[in-house]
Amino acid sequence: MRINISARHFRASRNLKNFTEDEVKRLKKYYDGIIDCEIVFEKQKEIRSCEIMLKVYGTRLTASERTDDHFKSVVGAVDKLENQLRKYKSKLRNQRNGRSETKIPLGS
Structure with a gap:
């Protein structure tokens, strides 16, 4: 996974970058197919x-x-991304098993 970190209106410290990389790498245990990661920090007053x-x-x-x-x-x-990755992974699993997300009522 390639990680790109950028900051707007301030210079990100090395400590912040290291912490962020460690946290993002934690996401690999939820889904191993992450290709790219872009992180944008922004500072506005408080x-x-x-x-x-x-x-x-x-x-x-x-x-x-x-x-x-x-x-x-x-x-x-x-x-938030952990939850999104769990949902995405379960959606992929359901598609592979031939299950549909939508329920079709039988009869009338």
């Missing part, structure tokens, strides 16, 4: 935001979090 965009086979997953600290924002965004 608000610190983190947006994480994952490219997986067939789709792109995005999560963002806004808090008063970049580290909290990273944790929140990664938690």
Whole structure:
């Protein structure tokens, strides 16, 4: 997985970059097919935001979090992506097994 980190309106510290890379690598245990990861930090007065965009086979997953600290924002965004990856993986599993997500009523 390739990880690209960028920051708007400030310079991201090495500590923040290392922490972010460790948190994002944690997502591999939920789905191993992550191709690319782009992380954008932004600083606006008192608000610190983190947006994480994952490219997986067939789709792109995005999560963002806004808090008063970049580290909290990273944790929140990664938690959201964990849920999205679980849903995506179960959707793939259902398609492989021939199960449909929509239920068709029988008879009338």
